[in-house]
Amino acid sequence: MERSMNLEKITLGTCYYPEHWPEGMWEEDLRRMLENGIEVVRVAEFAWSKIEPREGEFTYEFFDRFLEIAERAGMKVIFCTPSATPPAWLTNRYPEVLNARQDGVLYRHGCRRHYNYNSPKYQELVKRIVEKSAAHYAAHPAIIGWQIDNELNCEVNEFYSESDTAAFRVFLQEKYGTLDRLNEAWGTVFWNQTYTEWEEIYVPRPTPSNSTNPHEVLDYIRFISDSTCRFARMQSDILKKYVKPGDFITTNGLFGNLDNHRMTEESLDFITYDSYPNFAYCLDSYEPDDKSMRDRKWSRNLAEARAISPNFGIMEQQSGANGWNSRMEAPTPKPGQMTLWTMQSIAHGADYVSYFRWRTCTMGTEIYWHGILDYSGRDNRRLSELKEIHEKAGRMACVAGSRYQAKVGLVRDYDNLWDSVVDAWHGRVERESGKGLFEACQRKHTPFDFCYLDHMKAEELSKYQVLFYPHATMLTQQMTDKLTAYVEQGGCLVLGCRTGYKDETGKCVMSKLPGLLAPLTGTDIPEYTFVSPADGTVYADWDGTRIEAAVFNDLLAPLTEDAKVEARFSSSYYAGTPALISREQGKGRVYYFGGAFSEHTAEIFLEKLGVAEPYADTVVLPEGCELAVREGEQTYLFVLNYLDECAAVELKKECVDLFTGETVSGSMELKPFEAKVLAVGK
Structure with missing residues (x-):
């Protein structure tokens, strides 16, 4: 069943910590x-001791x-279980509940999140606090x-x-049943790692x-x-x-080493995301000559949330400067950026946006993680901007429940x-293509979805005109069947290098590459290589257009007559060797490209x-x-200007500006960091 938020209007909230403030302030704060x-307001996620x-x-x-x-006061409340910070x-009393470094x-x-999920004692105590809290407060x-x-796994x-x-x-x-099956799956014959008792197996240790x-x-x-x-x-x-x-x-x-789809399917009504685009300007990571998309990159994370819940919530939305006393020094958002980042979240499917936080904390690690109000609680620019956002949200109530539209899908799965x-080796091509495809879609104004193949049915893929599955390194027959069905039904599938050379255990297959996808692609890979730094950039010629074949090259050969x-390839020692092969199957077509997708190549x-530019008309x-x-x-149409300068936009059809109610067309100028939401009749 699809997990999605269900609101009748765009709703705003904030994170509040009554335990941080004198009780005499609560009523005035809520007012x-x-x-x-x-x-x-969201409360209690760190308040076990209360x-x-x-x-x-x-x-x-x-x-x-x-x-x-x-x-x-008429304020609604989201109540939290407090298991993120055991007291x-x-x-x-129970040090066995603590997590440990790899060296033990x-x-x-x-700090926080200092516990482990698997301590029987911690599970017992968490069950009790959740049971007691829910039994008392839920009604x-x-x-x-x-x-x-x-923030599980943060x-x-x-x-x-x-x-x-x-x-x-x-x-x-439970997975393998016997040590023989485990030894086979793990290839423990290599370096004499064979296990003869289950007690010989540990979580990974220093080596x-x-x-x-x-x-x-x-x-x-x-x-x-x-x-x-x-x-x-359990909770x-x-x-x-x-x-x-x-x-x-x-x-x-949304954090690593976690199947967020499974967690949502099993336990949640929908997912919420914590969106902090200001991380792009943290001194920890900022580079003056950085030409990345900076705060615009958070649209990629929002697409991840949307892949789980088409309509989702933002539980923590950037409202002030982020920073701990130990790291993450960052500037205050400029005028308009709080609005821009809010509209960025809504554009991607958020119908609920909750700001972190109402008041900036005066104590502890997060004293520099600013909220809407500063330490004094005085009215300020961000509070004024919040009120303007609320007014805009009221004028776009009709957007709630609508769905993000995309004809391009970027395919992923958790195992890969x-x-x-x-x-x-896998990570290098994955990073290159992930960055290149996202930035190409952004610059070419091509809305896309992330499509998790391990959580989608074959028929759900059919709504996408083009699917990019850049590096399906690990392949199973079930995955292959879904991709084949998509192509046969009329889809266009684009694959990149390093496809199909591993099985689900991560071992390399001994069949000719690209393994299970060879029949669909009609492609053979007699040889492959990392792109040598000595060779520089490797290019291929596609009907007179030069494209980069980045990072790793599969040298291709047609496997079938069709x-x-x-x-x-037009450079390196394999110039003249096929770099891109296509093949029709059923009503659709599949492309196999022997490289990773740099931004220009993806474009x-x-x-x-x-x-590209599907809404150019x-x-x-x-x-x-x-x-x-x-x-x-x-x-x-959400038009978001991330530039610290004006941007010229041309409307070729009449639209209604939801913020002003005016019908607009022709030339339009967006101010620095300005966002517009335009309604176009069907």
Whole structure:
């Protein structure tokens, strides 16, 4: 069943921490929030001690008082389970709940997310706090939903406690049944790693040269994901016993080593994401000559959230400068950027946007992570901008429930993503093509979706005119069948180098490449190579157009008579060898390209396959602006200017500016960081 948020209007919220402020401030804070457009607050994700100050001693008065004030004010509340920060009494008494570094040193109390998912003791205590909290608070009329934990797998997404080793062994026993099957899957005959007892197996440990068995580590990542999903489901199953009809269960963030689709399918009504585009300007990562898309890159993360829940929520939206006392020094958002980033989230499918945070904290690690209000709580520019956003959101209520539109899909699956973390060769091409395809779609104003092949049916792919699956390194017959069905039904599939050379264990296949996809592509790969630094850039000629074949080259040959050579390498020692082969199958066509997709190469593919600038008959805009499209009763065009300068836009059809209600056409100028939402009749 599709997991999606269901709101009648675009709704704004904020993250609030009543435990940080004197109770005398609560009522005034809620009043000011409501006056400026905030209708929902999220609370309690780090407040375990306010409910269980000592083991087995439960007190509910603190949040009872807050919820009473919230109800009286007319403020809705999202309540959280507090498992992200176990209290000091817990970690001191039960150190087995703590996570550990790979060398076994425990992570101690003093930060957050210092626990592990697999400690039986921690599971017992989390079950109890969730049960007690839900039983007491869930019926409260102010509460509209629950958030599980906070940012699962944030901070660290690797777990090396003794509890994890014990759970890893159980995971492997359930998966393989026998050690013989495990040894075969992991190739343990290599370097004499064969296991004869389950107790010989541990989570990955330090080794010389930091080398590990890649097949073991791939299963270890699958184990982390499984552990996280089980931990979320443990809490969700408890909450479902108590939540009122119509109230939702969610969690926030999209982090690594986690099948977010599975977690949502098993435990959530929809996913929420934490969007911080200002990370693009952190001194930790900022480079003066950086020509990346900076804050615009967060559209890629929003597309990930949309792949899970077509309509989703933002639980934490950038509102001020981000920064801890230890890192992440960053500037305050410029005038208009808070609005721009809000509209960026809504453009990609968010119908709920909650700002982090209402007040900037005066204590602790996040004293520089600014919210809407500064330390003094005085009215400021960001508060004024919030009120303007609320007014704009009110004028675009019709957008709620509409769906993002894309004819291009970028195909992914979790096993290949995780393998690209384990395998440096795979990771290098994956990073190049991921960046190149995203930036090409952005600059060519080509809306796209991420399509997770392991969580989609073959018929769901048919709505996409073109699918790019840049590096399907690991292939199964089930994946191959879905891709073949897509092409046969009329789709256009584009594959890149390094396709099909591994099985699901991560071992290299001994068949001719591209393995299971050879019959569909009509392609053979007699030889392949990394692009040598000594050779510089390798190019191919595609009907007179020069394209880069980046990072790694598969030297191709037609395998069947109907396979057509579309392009040949034009440099390096293999100049003249086929670089791009296409083949018709059923009603569709498949292309195999022997390289990774740099931005320019991806742009050429979009143009030649007829999917670049799909809305050019309606709007023409410069590269510095993003175009996103949502479809409902009308077509809604989001035009987002990320530049610190004006941008000229040309409207070729009459549109209604939802912010002003005016009918507009012809030339339009967007101010720096300005966003427009335009309605086009069907």
